[in-house]
Amino acid sequence: MRYPNAISISEVEAQYIIEHPAEASGDCIVVEHFGQWFDTRKMTEDEVDSFIWDLVRATDCDIVAGRRTPH
Numbered sequence: 001m002r003y004p005n006a007i008s009i010s011e012v013e014a015q016y017i018i019e020h021p022a023e024a025s026g027d028c029i030v031v032e033h034f035g036q037w038f039d040t041r042k043m044t045e046d047e048v049d050s051f052i053w054d055l056v057r058a059t060d061c062d063i064v065a066g067r068r069t070p071h
């Protein structure tokens with residue numbers, strides 16, 4: 001994975017992290033993308049921004065290829 005610090009987690013784990021914030025590198029501590037949750041506390045703000053844009057680009061490619069429908 002290009003972003004090894006973006007740890008895949010469950011929604012329950014994400015809710016726990018949100019409700020019990022700990023020290024993080026930036027303001028963003030979890031990311032949700034089409035039901036997938038990621039712990040981003042070990043990422044810098046620039047890494048989080050790049051990670052989110054990569055998720056968006058991958059989704060756009062899936063839509064164009066017909067593997068996903070737009071919401």
